[in-house]
Amino acid sequence: MxxxxxxxxxxxxxxxxxxxxxxxxxxxxxxxxxxxxxxxxxxxxxxxxxxxxxxxxxxxxxxxxxxxxxxxxxxxxxxxxLAPGRPAREHAGPAGQELLRVLCLMASPGDQGMLNLAEELRRIQLVAERSGRMEVSARTAARTSDILPALLTVRPHVVHFAGHGDDDGALVFEDTAHVSTRVAAERLAAAFEAAGPLLCVVLNACYTGEQAEVFLAAAGAVAGSTEALPDQAAILFSEGFYLGLGDGRSAREAFGLGSARMGLDGHDTSCLRYLDREGEL
Structure with missing residues (x-):
């Protein structure tokens, strides 16, 4: 016990x-x-x-x-x-490669529509376990006070935001009463940049794609949605995207797989937007 x-x-x-x-x-x-x-x-x-x-x-x-x-x-x-004597977690993937660290920031405040974030996280974790190439850490019911400590503790290569976005590109976190707290894309990007360079930022929420450019100072690639993104479509995109990363693909290739996974179940993928330093998809 x-x-x-x-x-x-x-x-x-x-x-x-x-x-x-x-x-x-x-x-x-x-x-x-x-x-x-x-x-x-x-x-x-x-x-x-x-x-x-x-x-x-x-x-x-x-x-x-x-x-x-x-x-x-x-x-x-x-x-x-709590587990004295437990061996330290292995932080190497196939052939001694460093594991790709993914930080999931997930928020669905009580004053917003309920999202199935548990299923989204479950699918990302399953893909990571099967690939053996990724290590997933999550901050659920994420607050603004969680962001910098999580970045400094996990030192992620990829930051994945799952939750709500406003039509001006702001992302919605929670406060101590589980009520919405909006964070402008520019301010979140500045926090990411201050904590260190990222391989990719995934903004798996409505209307986040319009502000994708501001994250390029902090990350090599950014993915988001320019329109409302249905909950199930967001889950499917995550599954396909991390299948790609887990297979050793680039962020650009992983985005294509995420888009394809959405499309296979009949979702419109025209809302998805991807930017990297080579250009836009």
């Missing part, structure tokens, strides 16, 4: 319904079998979850739960201490 401190740590990192269910969905948990959250404190909810895991109610173990949370927060000391 995990120490009591584990419940406090999980409660601090995953304090709300969205972040809890994103984490548990990534492990394949059946939501219907989870303890009822109700008015429980976050640490009490996690204690109940861990008790059910220990009883064998799910296909994953407590070690799996800790490992998944540590992948989301690789710099968190408390998570590392």
């Amino acid at each position: 995990l120490r009591a401190s584990a419940f406090d740590t999980l409660g601090e990192l995953y304090p709300d319904d969205d972040s809890c269910h994103l984490l548990l969905a990534s492990l394949g948990a059946n939501r219907a079998r989870l303890p009822v959250r109700g008015a429980r404190r976050p640490r009490d909810f996690w204690m109940a979850v861990c008790q059910e895991v220990e009883k064998g109610a799910f296909a994953f173990t407590l070690d799996d739960l800790v490992a998944r949370a540590a992948a989301d927060y690789p710099g968190n000391r408390a998570l590392r201490e």
Whole structure:
């Protein structure tokens, strides 16, 4: 059984319904079998979850739960201490190549339309696991205060934003009350640039493609949508895009695969926009 401190740590990192269910969905948990959250404190909810895991109610173990949370927060000391003696994670892919680090910033505030971000993250993680070339970290219910710490901790090659975008190109994060906080594309791009160069920025949200140019100072390539992007279309694009990266393709080639994956299910791909230093697709 995990120490009591584990419940406090999980409660601090995953304090709300969205972040809890994103984490548990990534492990394949059946939501219907989870303890009822109700008015429980976050640490009490996690204690109940861990008790059910220990009883064998799910296909994953407590070690799996800790490992998944540590992948989301690789710099968190408390998570590392929950599993003393565990070997350090391997950070090399095939033939000793460095793993491609992907940081997912995911937000669906309560005052916006609900998005199936858990499914989007699940598909990205599955592609990463199958390819053996990528390491995915996620910040769910992402707040503006999460952005710089996540960039400095994960040191990603790719930043993937999933959530809502406004028609002026601003991206929507959450505040402490899970209400929308808008961040102008220029300000987000400046944060990315300050933290270090990126291979690619994926803005998997409505209306983000119109402001794609501002991210080229921070990243070699940018992908977004110039129009409203249906939830299912966004999920399919993510699946195809990361299939490409996991296959060792360039960001430009991965974008083509993401677009193709959307098109196979009948979605209009004309809204997708890709820019890199060679030009636009």
